[in-house]
Amino acid sequence: MIWVVLALALLVNILGAFIWKFRIDNYRERNNCNELNKKLTKITNTLASIRVKHGQTWENFVPLMAKFEKILGPKGNAIFLGQPIDLVYFNDNEIVFVEVKTGNSRLSTRQRHIRNLVKDRKIRWAEVNDTLKSVSPDIDQTS
Numbered sequence: 001m002i003w004v005v006l007a008l009a010l011l012v013n014i015l016g017a018f019i020w021k022f023r024i025d026n027y028r029e030r031n032n033c034n035e036l037n038k039k040l041t042k043i044t045n046t047l048a049s050i051r052v053k054h055g056q057t058w059e060n061f062v063p064l065m066a067k068f069e070k071i072l073g074p075k076g077n078a079i080f081l082g083q084p085i086d087l088v089y090f091n092d093n094e095i096v097f098v099e100v101k102t103g104n105s106r107l108s109t110r111q112r113h114i115r116n117l118v119k120d121r122k123i124r125w126a127e128v129n130d131t132l133k134s135v136s137p138d139i140d141q142t143s
Helices: 002-063 066-071 110-118
Strands: 076-079 088-092 095-098
Touching: 002 066, 002 076, 002 088, 095 110
Parallel strands: none
Antiparallel strands: 076 088, 088 095
């Protein structure tokens, strides 16, 4: 009978050691996953930052490209704004709002809103003088 008790005790110790090792390995794997997730997040954020900087660089160089002049006209007619629209191009018979996109980037919510305002022709002219009083008759001067 004592041999059975000793055998069971030995078996319990072996199982306990196995479970303990499994817990330690599982803990190490979780910590490794957490560290890998942190590294992946850091890499993802760095890549997003690089993409933004790449796009901002292209916004400045697009008017200098020969193809730009073939599409719109002389590069001297383009004025860089940056935000919320990249360029405004002044032609002899039109004004063109130009948004430069790189890769898979899309218009922001604000840019889509501006695009829709232009499409709906909700654009007006305003003049103000150095005292910030309106010179245009269509601007309310009561404010």
